[in-house]
Amino acid sequence: MPPEHLADFIAEFRAALDARGLSYGMFGHVDAGVLHVRPAIDMKDPEQEKLIRAVSDEVAALTQKYGGLLWGEHGKGVRSEYAPTFFGELYPSLQRVKAAFDPYNQLNPGKIATPAEEDQLIAKDSDPDLLTVDGVPMRGQFDRTIDERAWQAYDAAVYCNGNGTCYNYDVDDPMCPSWKATWDRRHSPKGRASLIREWLRLQSQAGIDVVEESRKKKAEGGWGFIKSFPRRVVNTLSRKQHHDYSHEVYDAMAGCLACKSCAGQCPVKVNVPQFRSQFLEVYHGRYLRRCATT
Template sequence: CNDLSGIERIYAMRKKAVGLLGNAKGAAKPIPFAEDTCVPPEHLADYIVEFRALLDSHGLSYGMFGHVDAGVLHVRPALDMCDPQQEILMKAISDDVVALTAKYGGLLWGEHGKGFRAEYSPAFFGEQLFGELRKVKAAFDPDNRLNPGKICPPEGVDAPMLRVDATKRGTYDRQIPIAVRTSWRGAMECNGNGLCFNFDVKSPMCPSMKITSNRIHSPKGRATLVREWLRLLADRGVDPLKLEQELPEKRASLRSLIERTRNSWHANKGEYDFSHEVKEAMSGCLACKACSTQCPIKIDVPEFRSRFLQLYHTRYLRPMRDHLVATVESYAPLMARAPKTFNFFINQPLVRKLSEKHIGMVDLPLLSAPSLQRQLVGHRSANMTLEQLEALSPEQKANVVLVVQDPFTSYYDAQVVADFVRLAEKIGWQPVVLPFSPNGKAQHIKGFLSRFAKTAQKTSDFLNRVAQLGMPMVGVDPALVLCYRDEYKQTLGDKRGDFHVMLVHEWLPAALEQTDNREVSGEPWYLFGHCTEVTALPGAPAQWASIFARFGAKLESVSVGCCGMAGTYGHEVKNHANSLGIYELSWHQAMQRLPRNRCLATGYSCRSQVKRVEGNGVRHPLQALLEIIG
């Protein structure tokens, strides 16, 4: 194979294989305790037969792969390490694998993985060689500081070797009640594969890890911290599931306010609480959701991050900015009635200084002026009520597309929605802008989950009613549209209903069925992908390119990581430097080498970040299509 991209795909599959194996269903997970054995290749077939018979005799499932030409095997039997009996079984199987490998004249460590199997070192190396290794260790590490307990101790130092039956993570995990372990799957099932320790600036996972180089700001780090937090709660007799169940009925009271104020005061004075360490790691998460698809185990950090924040703030006060972010869908429509007035107010140096110092928000976005409502005055797309839509005949409904508003595009980037209305008309459809109904994503991100559940249910009821009309519903922002599919489903389950809101690139192919394709020519356009969209819908860039090609235009997908804005993350003072740093990693370089007027981005956050850093923004691809059609 001479195709570089094909070769890279094959290697990527190999790289992700171990992680994918760890995504097996059930409590038993493939554990790397018997892997990396190596026997002479001519004995490999017989060795595999006996190895499999050994595992089969215990009724275990397992993954087996390796390097046949070198006789190396990587075997991962599936065990539930929270089960004490299976932990004992691990030691028994380890002893049997050591004996089996010796029978075939093999090596216990073909490549790596000594670690907890160091107890076998003396027998594996033999008395003489083991003694020489101890001399080498003594020469370079006489105080036994480097990986103590692995391979061998220094000569003259009586230190124990690590053992297979030593205390392991399962010993701590089993202290967490089963119901809690099951419910907090995202944190509990991280198998430590470390694919999130990724410094490829063109990869979407994990932006906070890339910019900080700190492993607590990775999915693995956050999962580990939450797992320990759950264990500490169990140790203190606190049931997080019970606390979550009580929250919707629990009303805010003066007593709870006093308690949270007192706790926050003590925290500010330096009183230790492990929860603060977890909170620090969670605050650095951009909630981009790349981990929910890019991690082999599909660890969804934003999901358990929201749950943690909800419980954390039953004990500690929330900062004012959390309340402002969570209520944006309440006040944005009101401010949009007089956008110039509010923009003038927001732009005042004193207001911006107060916002930065006392609220912790910086570079607040300005409202669209003129507003969307003003831009669509007199237009039939904005004058139809739900009742009028329901009264349309089947023939009339066949040509209507319903525009689902989101708070950020409708009130802060209204031109995109107005241009979508014009685009739909250009291709022969009758667009109707639906009344604004809050999405709630900002509430979810900040951990206002009880409030989010109410918002999601109300909007689901509305959109389910609209769905009965049988007309396509389309939204222009990926993060908000995908929230209907993901967070709504997680929170509401079957109560969500079966409505479906499409993104523009999902709707256009069917809407353009009658359009003749043109020959592709001219200068290309460049699409910068939105993190949540390109990871949840990896085919989106190709679909956009196909749509552009239909009109004779070339669209190239630009390989970049996260833009660093991620909703309100980039507007928070404490994240400001990291936000700009993340943008610098890949977006800035690409923006400098490409013609700005040909660059496009589907995400509102992405366009906001470009405008903030570069001074002038980029357009949504639908706006470029509108220009191409003319």
Template sequence: MLHASAALTPRLPSPTAFASALRKAGFAGDIAMDHAARAAMATDNSVYQVEPDIIVAPRDAADVATLMAVADRAEFQSLPITARGGGTGTNGQSLNRGVIVNFQRFMTRILALNEAEGWVEVEPGIVLDELNAAIAHTGLFFAPNTSTSNRCTIGGMLSTDASGKGSRIYGKTSDNVLGLDLVTSGGRTIRSLEPSPAWAAPMLDEIAAACDAGRQALVENTPRISRRFTGYDLERARPATDQLEWWRLLLGAEGTLGLVTKIRLKLVPLPKHKRLVVVAFDNFADALAAGAPLLDHEPLAIEIMDDWVQRLAREAGLMDSLPVGIRGEAEARISYLFVEFVGEDADALARSVARLTEDAQRLRGVIGTYCARDAADSARLWSTRAAAVGLLGKREGARRPVAFVEDCVVPVENLVAFVDGFDAILRGHGLRYGIYGHIDVGCLHVRPALDLDDKADQATFKAISDAVYSLCTKHGGIFWGEHGKGIRGAYLPDYVGPVAYAAFQQIKRAFDPQERFNPGKLVTLDRHRIGIVDLPFRQGNAPGDLAFEKAFHCNGNASCLNYSKTVPICPSFKATRDLRQ
């Protein structure tokens, strides 16, 4: 079932010949072509499945340079090169034919740490929680907080410009990156924190010209909201006509411009105190409308959970610490807001919590509030947010919630109208769904239930995607507010307009003239741009097969790849970081 992806990259060179050439050139990492390795890299947390031809796991930056030098030979120049981190992308970012570069296997080191200046340099394969645990003794941390923090890699976060809880205060990944090293075609390296090499001068001149040509058009076509447009960010890369911060173009570019081998991250002090308040509403609409007034209290984050997710969380025992009055029983349609404060002064936080609790009682639809007793209680409650994806996926039948329109961002004041429109679209197709997300920044996660083994539901998938994209744009939003673009980058030319997109193409040509890096995604030159229904869908059901039916229900969000040593699954993977395990 790989017909579509094969058509995108016809007549690929022999992977066996490429592997042999790599070894002869001194590549020291792992090379795999067996079916198990290719199958493990054929899926992620998206709905797609694309089996690569060869997987390479470099041991260090020198290996990456060797890889690209060999790939530059005439006989291998048609091989696609696609980076992969933790495989948690929801839009097929790391799926492609050709070569998959597996950074999470070996390139997981902290290379430098400067506590005084507040930065750390890391390899792209290190996991977010792994990094923060290693530097916890400094009292500093890397702030972007994803729900997949125990398995997503820093390189993947950079590539998709990931964010999460607290981004209104701390920013997205792109707001917390200070520089990087990039390996381009031929194995040449350019480092943003060092003077540019002579060979890069023509490339950088071309990039500067592209930024000048498209910067204003991009600004005019993208909204000024907290989850701002990233990836080929002409605005930040060219802050003035005499400045070029070329590396900013890579933040959110999803590996389409080269391979990043080192990243310098900004660190911030860990907050000394945290307080969590749960506000319960008797309906979702009132909970949604409460976001804007509660923002006046300046919390770190406001997260929402609708009644469907609430019911699933309650049945799973995740809400047991809440008072009975706001826990919800039987068919209660309770929705929750999770409001978190952080700070250095415990007394000041207590006053903030008291003011919010008092004001919340006057909001429409409120049935009660609860302040977490301690850090452990708070962590238990926050775990319901991290578990939301898994909770929604636990349902019988062929249709299950899938991620494809799930991270739209609109101005907070437009959320109610946007959700009403979204609801009308889904009800028009007779679909159920659950909602959770970050209403402090206008980002909601909505996963309609579909059976993508069914041709009719595949058509519905396309119709809903088109309709939600139009709805999001109508309300001044961004279609890709948190999880990157990937295959959904098919909407990019329409979104940014012809002038900005032409500038994107000029940048792509400067960095990647042969369209080697993650081809078909975001920006294309001569290649076919992959549409949202062009690739094979990952099979979601195996009807009648009692042995493997549940295995097909895996949604790919990689919870089994939790890097925490205290979580039992999966010990063989923890020991080897080999996805075949």
């Protein structure tokens, strides 16, 4: 956004969000006219999900009104549906470049521009072959399939908002030693939280109540451990014959040192040791503990 228009733009942007009763955070680089906005929308709620289209269209029109762009230092992604409007007469030029290097539209299709024959290159307000902001699967659509009791029980994982603070390369910073030792994102707090979220979704999809499973295990105590031993032996011996996503989650959790650096430094307090112990309680109720190796 041209800095001279930034104040007016922010005022109208805030009015659009306030009119819909949304809470939000704004930050950016005023000297460059760059503004980042994070509205708090519960994507698990289908009604709030509809706000994506309404807010996006209004902000796109507002941005164009003040001579700005919807993207700057970050990728265009599915916001590309607004590219024909913003680029106007230059949009066919983007299509020429796309057609020259990707004539079959195989590289990240639906983003930025689509290839077109020379006789089809005309300036237009929209391109039906571009992805739309509400035409792609959203995380909330998957999250709402997770049982609400499980969602609340594993809140230390599911509230990860993907900010990526845990992808920390500073060797003097304590954030997640296992991530720094492996550079494998599965072993980062964000990676582990994502795996738990998907595990919960698959458990709910299969009709498994992990909260009740944990409750029963606690209630049965030592007798439950003995009673379940034959079943756990069978499950463990047949593990390679039947795919269970739980094993992938277990492998990611196994490297956690339970140091709680994540809980102390993550902006939303993602607590891997907490949901790791919850997961392992369920996992070891189904399978034998693995022998330690050196």
